[in-house]
Amino acid sequence: MAKEFELNEVEVWDGNYATSQALRQAQIDVVAAYPITPSTPIVEGYGSYVANGYIDGEFVMVESEHAAMSGCVGAAAAGGRVATATSSQGFALMAEVLYQASGMRLPIVLTVVNRALASPLNVRGDHADMYLGRDSGWIQIDAFNAQEAYDLALCAFKIGENHAVRLPVMMHQDGFTTSHKAQNVCPLQDSVAYKFVGDYKPVDEMLDFSRPVTHGAQTEEDWHFEHKAKQHKALMDSRSVIDEVLGEFKALTGREYKRVESYMMEDAEVALVLLGSSVETAVLAAKQLREEEGIKVGIIAPRCFRPFPYDLIRDVIGNSPVKTLCCLDKSSPGGAMGALFNEVSAAAYSTENRPLMTNYIYGLGGRDFAVDEAKRIMKEQKAHADAGHITTEIQQFSGLRGPKLGFFETRRS
Amino acid sequence: MSRGVLSTDKRGMRELGAEEKVGWDAVTQGVTLHSFEGETKGAAFIKPEERAYTDHNSYTATVASWRVVKPVYNRDICIDCQNCWVWCPDTSIISRDKQMLGIDYDHCKGCGVCVEVCPTNPKSLLMFSEAIENDTALSGWPEKKKKEK
Numbered sequence: 001m002a003k004e005f006e007l008n009e010v011e012v013w014d015g016n017y018a019t020s021q022a023l024r025q026a027q028i029d030v031v032a033a034y035p036i037t038p039s040t041p042i043v044e045g046y047g048s049y050v051a052n053g054y055i056d057g058e059f060v061m062v063e064s065e066h067a068a069m070s071g072c073v074g075a076a077a078a079g080g081r082v083a084t085a086t087s088s089q090g091f092a093l094m095a096e097v098l099y100q101a102s103g104m105r106l107p108i109v110l111t112v113v114n115r116a117l118a119s120p121l122n123v124r125g126d127h128a129d130m131y132l133g134r135d136s137g138w139i140q141i142d143a144f145n146a147q148e149a150y151d152l153a154l155c156a157f158k159i160g161e162n163h164a165v166r167l168p169v170m171m172h173q174d175g176f177t178t179s180h181k182a183q184n185v186c187p188l189q190d191s192v193a194y195k196f197v198g199d200y201k202p203v204d205e206m207l208d209f210s211r212p213v214t215h216g217a218q219t220e221e222d223w224h225f226e227h228k229a230k231q232h233k234a235l236m237d238s239r240s241v242i243d244e245v246l247g248e249f250k251a252l253t254g255r256e257y258k259r260v261e262s263y264m265m266e267d268a269e270v271a272l273v274l275l276g277s278s279v280e281t282a283v284l285a286a287k288q289l290r291e292e293e294g295i296k297v298g299i300i301a302p303r304c305f306r307p308f309p310y311d312l313i314r315d316v317i318g319n320s321p322v323k324t325l326c327c328l329d330k331s332s333p334g335g336a337m338g339a340l341f342n343e344v345s346a347a348a349y350s351t352e353n354r355p356l357m358t359n360y361i362y363g364l365g366g367r368d369f370a371v372d373e374a375k376r377i378m379k380e381q382k383a384h385a386d387a388g389h390i391t392t393e394i395q396q397f398s399g400l401r402g403p404k405l406g407f408f409e410t411r412r413s
Numbered sequence: 414m415s416r417g418v419l420s421t422d423k424r425g426m427r428e429l430g431a432e433e434k435v436g437w438d439a440v441t442q443g444v445t446l447h448s449f450e451g452e453t454k455g456a457a458f459i460k461p462e463e464r465a466y467t468d469h470n471s472y473t474a475t476v477a478s479w480r481v482v483k484p485v486y487n488r489d490i491c492i493d494c495q496n497c498w499v500w501c502p503d504t505s506i507i508s509r510d511k512q513m514l515g516i517d518y519d520h521c522k523g524c525g526v527c528v529e530v531c532p533t534n535p536k537s538l539l540m541f542s543e544a545i546e547n548d549t550a551l552s553g554w555p556e557k558k559k560k561e562k
Contacts, residue, residue: 105443166442204445212448212456214469219444222430227444229437 020045029080032071079205102137107160124366125175268298425475425519
């Protein structure tokens with residue numbers, strides 16, 4: 001029996017430590033992990049809890065992230081509650097196995113500490129790894145600070161393990177700005193947290209010898225499409241379970257999370273859409289700008305990146321008077337508009353108000369995104385709204401040195 | 414070709430890929446495939462032909478068409494050493510109480526390993542073209558080879 005961990009009502013934890021505490025409280029059976037900055041302390045923490053008797057579980061040291069996720073797939077198929085952590089290059093090396101995990105419907109929790117992808121080599125935070133996972137069939141939830149990392153890591157198990165879902169879940173937080181920044185975190189006591197997550201009820205577990213089962217079968221053209229469609233439907237249908245779990249968490253803690261967070265959108269004329277720790281910066285900037293210049297700025301943050309909340313984003317935009325919407329992508333778009341821009345634009349297109357849509361690439365490799373820059377972008381959006389058309393290039397770059405860079409203009413006759 | 418080394422057998426009852434093509438709503442979650450209908454206790458102690466294999470199990474499917482050459486078994490020479498049973502990569506050697514019964518032609522891929530490992534002289538298993546009948550193959554079996562001095 002695992003020892004109980006004494007916790008204060010308020011602890012000073014960074015995002016990594018908060019996450020490792022959540023993994024401990026969920027009493028995970030197996031962590032197969034390989035270290036990488038900045039996510040290492042999460043699994044390091046789990047290892048120490050196992051060694052010190054706080055978890056009755058197994059820490060499996062492996063030779064790479066590909067092996068780490070493979071170990072997780074094996075342990076999850078065997079019937080265990082399984083989690084691991086990674087970042088950046090490690091995430092990229094896991095990519096092949098991420099698709100296996102989701103296709104096999106194994107509710108593994110991967111706590112991702114977002115970091116830029118090389119080259120050039122960079123340990124700082126951007127969303128390149130998160131974006132790399134966006135077609136992998138995993139649920140992707142984004143925490144904007146340490147408290148949220150703790151809360152949402154607990155929720156991640158409850159969402160993925162729901163028998164109507166049975167999908168792996170990534171819980172994202174920003175490298176360093178969240179993972180290494182000590183903040184006040186209000187944890188749940190061990191018994192309360194475990195009761196919330198609940199006992200793991202495996203499905204088709206390989207260690208049930210009375211019902212031998214094959215996992216990861218081969219299908220060719222006869223069956224592949226049907227299985228992928230079923231998997232996609234499960235991911236789409238997980239929306240209601242996510243809402244349900246977040247609702248239960250609110251009832252327990254008073255802390256409310258939504259698949260799409262929106263701030264001051266009711267009367268917003270211009271709005272920014274963004275993810276991660278920058279959301280808090282943008283909300284602060286919007287509040288200041290409302291006071292200082294009376295510009296009605298709102299913020300939209302799709303906390304649930306997958307399944308993409310097309311429905312809720314459409315509602316938020318449709319129910320607001322917003323005229324200009326600027327999507328900020330913290331990942332090098334590789335010859336396209338940013339992913340947030342593309343996906344939010346698709347949702348916005350089905351609204352009556354159809355706001356002007358612009359795109360900023362920002363914060364790559366940990367480039368700072370400060371309140372003043374957020375305000376500058378907001379004022380620029382206001383200029384678009386006043387003019388009735390986009391007055392700049394549609395895709396621009398925030399905080400980039402050198403001659404101004406931008407792509408595409410609105411076609412006007 | 415005569416099949417059914419064991420008369421009660423579900424072995425190779427259907428062509429692989431001939432199963433009913435159901436829609437996305439009816440496929441299993443996560444492509445999991447159970448070997449047996451319901452619960453099974455101590456499957457290792459139940460003879461294969463008495464196990465409640467599901468249609469998902471390859472046991473009930475035949476892949477005989479994948480083979481171009483086949484092993485033919487000669488009961489008159491075999492010493493029941495079980496070498497072929499041990500080495501066959503597709504569990505296609507059927508043996509009971511350490512008595513060799515024959516070849517599972519529904520799952521044998523014709524790799525020839527059984528022939529390689531057969532220690533008798535002449536061999537009790539030899540490879541023949543699929544087109545040759547087993548009786549014809551047996552009637553022309555080679556003689557014992559004399560040791561060269």
